[in-house]
Amino acid sequence: MNMYAKPLALVGALATAMxxxxxxxxxxxxxxxxxxxxxxxxxxxxxxxxxxxxxxEVVYANVFExxxxxxxxxxxxxxxxxxxxxxxxxxxYTFNLAPGVxxxxxxDMTADxxxxxxxxxVAEDSTNAQKALFADIATVEAxxxxxxxxxxxxxxGNFLFNMAxxxxxxxxxxxxxxxxxxxxxxxxxxxxxxAQGDNVALARNPxxxxxxxxxxxxxxxxxxxxxxxxxxxxxEDVDAFPNFPAPETLPQLDAxxxxxxxxxxxxGETILTMNNRREPLNNIKVRQAIAHAINRQAxxxxxxxxxxxxxxxxxxxxxxxxxxxxxQSNYDPEKSKALLAEAGITDLTLSLKLPPPTYARRGxxxxxxxxxxxxxxxxxxNVEWSDWVNSVFLNDRDFDLTIVSHxxxxxxxxxxxxxYYFGYDNAEFKQIMxxxxxxxxxxxxxxxxxxxxxxxxxxxxVAFLFQLAKTGVANSKLVGLWENSPTQANDLxxxxxxx
Amino acid sequence: xxxxVAGRFVSLCLSLIVASIVIFIVIEVVPGDPAALMxxxxxxxxxxxxxxxxxxxxxxxxxxYFSWIFGLLSxxxxxxxxxxxxxxxxxxxxxxxxxxxxxxxxxxxxxxAFAAGLLAAIRRNSGADLSIMGVTQLGVAVPNFWxxxxxxxxxxxxxxxxxxxxxxxxxxxxWPAIKALTLPAIALALPQxxxxxxxxxxxxIDTLDEDYIRTARAKGLTxxxxxxxxxxxxxxxxxxxxxxxxxxxxxxxxxxxxxxxxLPGLGRLVFQGITQRDLIVVKSVxxxxxxxxxxxxxxxxxxxxAADPRLRKNR
Numbered sequence: 143m144n145m146y147a148k149p150l151a152l153v154g155a156l157a158t159a160m161x162x163x164x165x166x167x168x169x170x171x172x173x174x175x176x177x178x179x180x181x182x183x184x185x186x187x188x189x190x191x192x193x194x195x196x197x198x199e200v201v202y203a204n205v206f207e208x209x210x211x212x213x214x215x216x217x218x219x220x221x222x223x224x225x226x227x228x229x230x231x232x233x234x235y236t237f238n239l240a241p242g243v244x245x246x247x248x249x250d251m252t253a254d255x256x257x258x259x260x261x262x263x264v265a266e267d268s269t270n271a272q273k274a275l276f277a278d279i280a281t282v283e284a285x286x287x288x289x290x291x292x293x294x295x296x297x298x299g300n301f302l303f304n305m306a307x308x309x310x311x312x313x314x315x316x317x318x319x320x321x322x323x324x325x326x327x328x329x330x331x332x333x334x335x336x337a338q339g340d341n342v343a344l345a346r347n348p349x350x351x352x353x354x355x356x357x358x359x360x361x362x363x364x365x366x367x368x369x370x371x372x373x374x375x376x377x378e379d380v381d382a383f384p385n386f387p388a389p390e391t392l393p394q395l396d397a398x399x400x401x402x403x404x405x406x407x408x409x410g411e412t413i414l415t416m417n418n419r420r421e422p423l424n425n426i427k428v429r430q431a432i433a434h435a436i437n438r439q440a441x442x443x444x445x446x447x448x449x450x451x452x453x454x455x456x457x458x459x460x461x462x463x464x465x466x467x468x469x470q471s472n473y474d475p476e477k478s479k480a481l482l483a484e485a486g487i488t489d490l491t492l493s494l495k496l497p498p499p500t501y502a503r504r505g506x507x508x509x510x511x512x513x514x515x516x517x518x519x520x521x522x523x524n525v526e527w528s529d530w531v532n533s534v535f536l537n538d539r540d541f542d543l544t545i546v547s548h549x550x551x552x553x554x555x556x557x558x559x560x561x562y563y564f565g566y567d568n569a570e571f572k573q574i575m576x577x578x579x580x581x582x583x584x585x586x587x588x589x590x591x592x593x594x595x596x597x598x599x600x601x602x603x604v605a606f607l608f609q610l611a612k613t614g615v616a617n618s619k620l621v622g623l624w625e626n627s628p629t630q631a632n633d634l635x636x637x638x639x640x641x
Numbered sequence: 642x643x644x645x646v647a648g649r650f651v652s653l654c655l656s657l658i659v660a661s662i663v664i665f666i667v668i669e670v671v672p673g674d675p676a677a678l679m680x681x682x683x684x685x686x687x688x689x690x691x692x693x694x695x696x697x698x699x700x701x702x703x704x705x706y707f708s709w710i711f712g713l714l715s716x717x718x719x720x721x722x723x724x725x726x727x728x729x730x731x732x733x734x735x736x737x738x739x740x741x742x743x744x745x746x747x748x749x750x751x752x753x754a755f756a757a758g759l760l761a762a763i764r765r766n767s768g769a770d771l772s773i774m775g776v777t778q779l780g781v782a783v784p785n786f787w788x789x790x791x792x793x794x795x796x797x798x799x800x801x802x803x804x805x806x807x808x809x810x811x812x813x814x815x816w817p818a819i820k821a822l823t824l825p826a827i828a829l830a831l832p833q834x835x836x837x838x839x840x841x842x843x844x845x846i847d848t849l850d851e852d853y854i855r856t857a858r859a860k861g862l863t864x865x866x867x868x869x870x871x872x873x874x875x876x877x878x879x880x881x882x883x884x885x886x887x888x889x890x891x892x893x894x895x896x897x898x899x900x901x902x903x904l905p906g907l908g909r910l911v912f913q914g915i916t917q918r919d920l921i922v923v924k925s926v927x928x929x930x931x932x933x934x935x936x937x938x939x940x941x942x943x944x945x946x947a948a949d950p951r952l953r954k955n956r
Contacts, residue, residue, distance in 0.1 A: 185679065185723030185917060192723075193681020269692045271680040322725040338724060338731055339905025339913075340808055363807060365903040369790060373805035374903070377797040498916075528673025528918040536677055548682070 179383035186322035189308035193271035202631035206311035206327035216628030232297035253284030356638035382616035406626035410547035410610030419565035431481035433471035445504035449611035492542035743891035750834035758841025780835030789828035806902035885941035
């Protein structure tokens with residue numbers, strides 16, 4: 143043995159010990175902190191002041207609560223309102239609020255705050271992105287500190303559902319104006335810090351009125367690059383990535399015992415919108431031809447790595463009232479060609495505008511190829527979101543086809559909207575929606591929902607593609623994350639570490 | 642010297658004014674309404690109008706240009722449309738990431754490049770020279786984002802020495818912050834160091850071939866004395882030019898590396914600003930970057946003057 147062997151061995155042993163210590167120490171401590179990865183950073187933290195899904199993904203159920211809330215299965219659960227009574231005519235809702243609820247700044251949450259929140263949402267200068275949720279409210283009164291009476295101008299079978307949205311959370315007059323940067327809610331987590339561009343930190347609310355959260359500290363970390371997201375997962379910089387942006391790496395993560403891949407559904411109906419205002423798409427035969435030209439599974443496999451469920455109408459397949467109408471617009475290129483011939487269409491070129499998400503950009507290329515196979519040419523233009531909103535959705539309506547996922551929950555009602563970008567105007571459908579609003583009997587509602595789904599499928603308003611999947615990754619020791627996405631949220635109230 | 646500096650200064654001011662007008666016009670013609678984008682697909686027209694009003698988007702362009710410029714001059718950059726916080730705060734936070742990162746990368750690349758360039762030049766055609774030239778050839782050719790991903794794979798995922806990215810903030814302490822910037826700085830420095838080393842080498846070789854070097858040697862100075870006293874200073878001019886360009890690039894062009902390491906730097910702020918149509922942020926950050934680039938060019942011009950007295954007289 144030479145003279146250097148001993149010191150070298152010692153150094154080696156020390157180094158090994160240090161590496162081992164570094165690698166194993168965190169496992170011994172009971173873990174109560176969590177780092178959640180998100181692709182997009184919220185523009186602000188006020189769920190009543192913007193449509194960005196990322197806002198709700200941070201604050202919904204964690205920081206802010208409404209009268210009702212969504213459960214992980216999409217069910218409407220009581221939240222700040224413990225219980226409620228609905229009058230016979232469906233017009234008057236009396237909510238009984240949980241007593242002793244405090245906002246994070248220490249002020250009491252009372253019926254007056256509910257009145258304030260709803261009056262603020264419908265005010266003239268309100269910037270609530272879902273103002274329509276409150277459209278049917280005639281008056282909001284505080285009966286006493288823990289009782290609120292809301293009178294509607296007409297019955298609305300969706301009212302409790304509407305109250306569960308992040309846009310309908312209860313805020314306090316003292317803090318509402320600053321919620322964008324310093325959110326003050328009633329939830330189980332309090333806002334701690336926002337390092338813009340990097341993360342938002344929350345901590346457990348020690349004075350929470352309900353069952354307290356199990357986690358002590360939560361950090362939402364913003365990682366937009368798919369490769370970086372994968373690296374952060376592999377290096378265990380983040381513990382969970384509920385909407386993972388690199389689906390091509392999911393098989394690899396799934397094979398790794400450190401991680402679980404969580405596949406669920408979202409409320410995102412992904413559709414190929416056809417501009418019903420324009421020639422020749424105002425001809426139902428042409429729309430039907432396009433619907434039959436599309437092979438949904440090929441798009442799901444090619445653009446979404448196999449994640450997603452085909453849909454034949456604008457409704458979530460996991461919903462109990464879903465009607466499977468995929469066969470009505472099955473993949474049948476011959477029928478498609480025949481329909482085009484019947485409509486007297488030859489040499490058709492349509493513009494196809496694609497917003498940034500993968501489902502649109504990759505899906506668009508596949509759809510273009512499928513349409514070409516039946517003799518329809520497309521001119522593809524890639525647009526950014528803001529351009530899409532302006533040129534397709536709101537103002538110019540300068541498009542023939544576009545692909546977008548409508549991610550709002552339970553949004554079949556958009557087909558009944560006046561002057562919506564579909565350009566679909568059908569009195570019968572509007573009547574179904576009006577009847578649905580007046581209906582409170584579950585069986586009757588179920589029938590009407592079926593009618594609505596069939597109506598838009600029969601009219602081939604758009605080509606229904608697939609329900610957007612929610613593909614997430616989480617540390618395998620993490621319990622209680624939402625599998626599905628009934629609304630865009632990361633509800634962490636019940637999340638904890640095993641062991 | 643004074644007229645030289647004054648001349649450079651006037652040109653700096655003119656460049657800034659032209660740049661501000663160009664930036665403003667470009668941002669004006671970008672399609673898309675920030676208010677409509679923020680409120681999403683279900684918003685009602687009156688809600689969008691209310692938000693436009695709150696954001697001050699309806700004033701005539703002329704007025705908006707001057708309120709922007711005067712705001713910039715007084716340090717008031719306006720309020721971000723999407724974040725709803727003063728733009729100066731946003732930029733301030735990001736500068737604490739981008740500037741240290743740029744300096745860190747510049748230091749790394751300068752130290753490495755000087756040593757490598759010097760060694761290669763004085764040991765011309767030796768094994769050391771050939772291997773340095775080979776490595777730097779590779780360094781110029783390899784895209785830095787790919788090199789960055791390689792660094793993450795080796796040092797973050799396999800060895801676990803570093804995080805895969807992110808920035809804990811300077812509040813977390815000096816060393817944790819420096820540690821978080823290390824892999825990005827190396828990724829940024831590699832191509833810069835390669836270019837700089839090659840420029841350093843060829844510039845030094847040219848200088849060492851000059852007549853006055855031979856004269857100095859003939860007077861009896863040693864090789865080392867000649868190198869330090871006469872050759873290096875004269876070889877520095879092209880190196881300074883490259884360094885100036887590189888600093889501007891490191892500050893403004895680190896966006897790809899910032900994305901790979903999800904660092905909250907200026908580049909990502911601009912990128913996010915563009916996608917979210919937070920135009921007030923975009924134009925202010927771009928203006929600051931333009932200012933930084935022009936300022937660095939100005940300083941490099943002054944440095945030329947210091948390094949080469951002839952440049953002062955010509956002006």
